Amino acid sequence: MVGEQGTGGNQAPYAAGLRTPAREYDGVALPVEGTLPPWLSGTLLRNGPACFEVGDRSFRHWFDGQAMIHRFHVAAAGDASGDADGDATGVTYTNRYLATPARTAALANGRITYGEFATDPCRSIFQRLFTLFTPPPPSGNTNVNIVQFGERTLALTETPLPVEFDPGTLETVGVQDYEDHLGAPVTTAHPHLEPGRGHLVNYSVRFARTCRYLIHRQRAESSALREVVAEKQVTHPSYMHSFAITPSYAVLVEFPYRVNPLALLLSGRPFIENYRWQPDDPTRITLLSLTDGTVAGEYEAPAMFAFHHINAYEEDGADGTVVLDLCAYPDPEIVQALYLDRLRSGGPVPQALPTRLRVDRRTGRVTVTRLSDEPLELPRIDYRRHNGHPYRYTYGVGSRDHGGGDFFDQLVKLDVSSGETLTWHEPGGYPGEPVFVAAPKDTGGDAGEDSGVILSVVLDSAAQSSYLLVLDAVSFTELARARVPQPVPFGFHGVFSRG
Template sequence: MAEPTKDIESAFCRSGRETPEPIAAEITGTIPSWLQGTLLRNGPGLFSVGETSYEHWFDGMSLIHSFTFKDGKVHYRSKFLKSETYKKNIAANRIVVTEFGTIAFPDPCKNIFSKAFTYLLNTIPNFTDNNIVNIIRYGEDYYASSEINYINEINTSTLETVRRVNYRNHIALNLATAHPHYDEEGNTYNMGTSIMGLTGPKYVIFKVPASAADKEKNPPLKNLKEICSIPVRSSLYPSYFHSFGMTENYIVFVEQAFKLDIIRLATAYFRGETWGKCLKYDQDDVTLFHLIDRKTGKAVSTKFYGDAFVVFHHINAYEDNGHVVFDLITHKDSSLYDMFYMENLRQDILRGTSKIAPSPLSQRFVIPINADLKEVPTGTNLVKLEDTSATAVLQKDGSLYLTPDTLFEGVELPGVNYKYNTMKYRYFYGSKMEWSPKITKITKLDIVTRTYMEWTEEDCYPSEPVFVASPDAVDEDDGVILSSVVSLNLKKPPFMLVLDAKTFKEIARASINASVHLDLHGLFIHDKS
């Protein structure tokens, strides 16, 4: 049997393989008869092309997975996203497109000045189209997505890549999040950053309406509408963001102190530097919190701010008695990204000798939106909710300084029962990160009692937990949790784990006789037949 360290290294750093035709899983236990649909997952899956290899785990080319549940059975398939990046790399038999943490020189015959000029003209407006982060729904179309101006539509049944779409054909964006929000009408809300606009860099929030009757003539993105734009507080240093919050009436945008250095990005090619190295965390800065009315696009004029931190994932947001409550996973610094450099994964983290990144915190922030700031003295905490220790203290200049209520520690990749998105909720689900990016537990967290349940199994690495509600659900946690699990035990095949969301006990697993790779995010598509 292979040494444990090598097994772990293989699980994280090896290239995955396609399973282009669906294969039946072996079921242990009983999958609920009502669970009908497909869980799509996305993540990096190809880390070497020819004799070249990626330097960061987030650079690997996208591998899309599907787990189809029907009549108590599960079928699995996977395919590489056939992006233009994938096609160019495979055709050249080497990496020729620069990624987040890997720089590539497409034409070795060009001199450095030609390369730099091309990079300046093309790379800032148009990054790679290797969409490795998530699956987004616009109308009835589904797209592989990441934080770039390109998305790739996929056929959810066959996993074939249908077409590439450029956001810039519909709205002036250079970057966009891979974590949108959906409302009950089927509309999608998302946001991105315009770096090269005539009025300077700005953050843009937009809405894509649900599908029209004739989707072929009137595709969803054709009807995209900008809700508002927010000026970047420092034009040369736009804030990085991976997600945002949404309540019934507001968009919540956290402008953090983790920033993209535009000048450094524009000159990166001269210095042989990737755009990942152009992200910098300023621990001496502050965090700004923006509230934007979803209907009018107008921002609440009061300045809300707090101490510096790094945030990748929002948990949920809602309104409660004149307050906006929003829950985040915060990090003390940006070292989590550094942990995913392949050299760190291979040599340091996997051998337990790396510098440990600070543990993530699940934190609650509260903004009082109906408070009369003229009637209270400076220094007053305006938060009136009784179930939180979060504060919003009035400052001399009329701004509110926010301090969070820490709910839990050590959890990332949060998810909720999406029927409770924008609503007051009690539970969320996440992946336990105890000392490194290696995730060995998934967790159910109860915000009211501040308690949690866990699932873990020796030598197993579960993916982000996804909640699927039962059709006759009464309670918020009536449903199941789905997680794709990769095992280091050569005698234990990968499997789809099905947990009772209420008890967090295993009710079934679907073992798969195929190569299943670690992934990042995805979504469940209900079978409408």
């Protein structure tokens, strides 16, 4: 069975990042080594899976663990060696599980009740037949991303009901429902702020005899209503964890990792195990107009797979070239590599390479080039200033072993214009997604695109604990770290807010 191999007794050195944490903390002051920039005051929120078992049964995949939010509040003023309490200098840490439908049911029933990405609840034959006619509600296990939109802070996953929480206390406010009825049960945890407008744009899939991709927009003043902007018919939808956006287009990159919608109803397999890799098919790129909803162009590239887009932008206006940068794999073997038994036992982890797709709208040609030979995943940019526009720098996690013999053990800064890279690595350290925080204009420093800091949560495998790492984004050298009294489970995405 997929994901059941590699269950030997050996544990990878980073396995502590894939275990349920011992406890929740509430505003504990962290010891800080080094000096935080005096302008760095605000809150880093991180989202990710944390509880990996319910009763005597474990979840099968890293993506399936129950959602936990981690809060690092930073109050910097010169030397950051002091404690943090309220507005005092230093760093405090809070972690709390989201009270999602999946977690609430698990605590009440003592078993896995909802289906997840690669874990299916144990159901009787009668229950399986019943779900053919009455599909179960989504689990609400929003363990992937965090978006601050309007007055709300939302945790997101690939089902369409975000969970709102209080960014100060991390208390769950509740599931956000919608006033519309799109009938689309799969979406992405990576909506975009529409360049130049600030509306939230996302894509969803409606499954039927003829399926549809839907591009929809949420306005801050009516955030419970999704307006369909564009749509496209498709027979066998692709698995797309994210998409790209430019001022003119929503861009869908359909990898040949596809599903027959009937399989989702009839197979009895977990969600992702219904998708099939079709290496002889092309990757299809579709430009959907954000203005009039038309399909503005369809193009083909060689077969590949990716979880994350880095950025996209237009050259020479909407009718010229569209540039798409993503973290590309040759195939979706990475999905199998992230099953917990394989990952905890140190199985090989395929590496993504930063890759550029140039779509020439005049000729219809797609040119594929590698931006660097340095692996890069969980990419971040200066999103506020460069989302949907030309940019120079991206930051991500990578592996010093380009053959995939280790997990993410270094941070990478890539200059996409030159291909030059800088890396940060510490023996036994396993960093998470790097979040770029731009320095204020009045700090007197370099005003370049990379003027600021990088924040990452790093597992120290030797000490069996984690720490918040602060790097200077220009030189990629360490400024400070603040140690957490236990390992922080590996997460996915987060957000930094000032104040």
